[in-house]
Amino acid sequence: MIHVYNTLSREKEAFHAITPGKVNMYVCGPTVYNYIHIGNARSAIAFDVIRRYLEYSGYVVNYVSNFTDVDDKIIQRAREEGVDEMTIADKYAQAFDEDTIPLNIKPATTRSRATAVIPDIIAFVEDLIHKGYAYESAGDVYFRAKKFKGYGILAHQDLAEMEANAAGRLDDQELTRKEDPIDFAVWKASHSSDEISWVSPWGKGRPGWHIECSVMAQKYLADTIDIHGGGIDLAFPHHTNEIAQSEARTGQTFVNYWLHNGFVNVNDEKMSKSLGNFTTVHDMLAHYDDPMVIRYLLATTQYRRPINYAPDTLEQARAELERIRTAYRNVFFRISTAKTGHDDSVDYAIAEHISHFREAMDDDFNTQNAIASIFELVTIANNYASRDEIKLDTATRLTHAIADLMNVFGINGLSEHLTLSAEAQALLDKRVQARAVRDFNLSDQLRDQLSDMGIIVEDTTQGQRWHHA
């Protein structure tokens, strides 16, 4: 039984899918006005791992996410660059794919842009007005936060406090338009002819920030969904407002389990676009040749914990991942000469650690304990690979176990690097012959030659093995 920490209750709860065997989940995507930074990637990877584990556990997951492609920042960026808004949005939506594919983030089942659902948004807002939860004011449409019972409970914020804070921040114009400072916009009137807008019953305008997610979740999933995810900073106001809008419209519980990922910090400070202390994934990929190491770091930290991104963290992640890859290879190179059959005690140990892995992940996706189980398998693999004789079934079981569990973290390619050019293969064969007659001069020369080609050769009691540098 999977247990998840629900931000709403602040407790770990047993996870029950609305429809047995199926999970509907919605995860907030980025605003496409710049390249995504590590923090965005962390969120995407955190929920990618959750999705993969749910799938590993047998669920069919319907994963919906969005691109916010119309908002103040995009409009501003477009003006700065002298292009229209959709040029900006198109560019960075495409960049999102270019950055997330190397990180092996599975594409959403459905990923929609806000601007692709404008008619649905207008219908949603009309319904809110009709039900008395929203009102038009000078072309804007605001949601009556206080009319919605339990407003703010997700973020556990006190309504009076929020109201006082809101009043202090808003400018006079906004205060005049709102019935209450705490009300939030579901539709914004267009104030300039050169900014993107759509015709609506309230004049030309564009959607408010929160409305798109409510609309998409309902349109592509259901009135009530199993899991809604996003960064912890979205609990308020974004998700708080989503709940208010959605439940005001449907009268149903919007989300059963609210999951929020922790931040990536830089030097123990939050990384964010507004602070300007962010590193884009685009830059990282350009300067770091192994995207799986980045993935490893982000995927193996428990999703609610902060990750402190410092110079050493990637290096440590690289070392850990290399240990796992090495163990996989060590067994892999014995498979071709393995005897048929299996070894009971090793098979038993493998099953036990797979079981531990599942127990860890069932407990609110405790990736640290899960990775510890993989390291137990690593030690077993290294020991087994050094035996004089190994059995095919067990060796295969070992490599598959490691690969399958790593795949839950979205780290694959453990065996994909184990292919060679004909030229390199010829050198390796030649070296085997040289070693057979103890011609170490030639053997070492060939090893250097292979090394120059990026292939590291190692000699073991059981023969020669190699890997790419």
Next chain:
RNA sequence: GGUAAUAUAGCCAAGUGGUAAGGCAACGGUCUGCAAAACCGUCAUCGCCGGUUCGACUCCGGUUAUUACCUCCA
């Protein structure tokens, strides 16, 4: 000010009322023509003070520090 989170070895990081998983790094050893990899071993008393208890790192009270949210933010 309000609401939360975190504080475990050089570093990352689990965990629990009964004498602290795992990993990285380091050190010692084994194996080895060399190299590499691997294996074996060594390496903490859990921010601070007080309380409850036969016994607390784990519960309670207090305290300190750091961080985050309180309508730009994953």
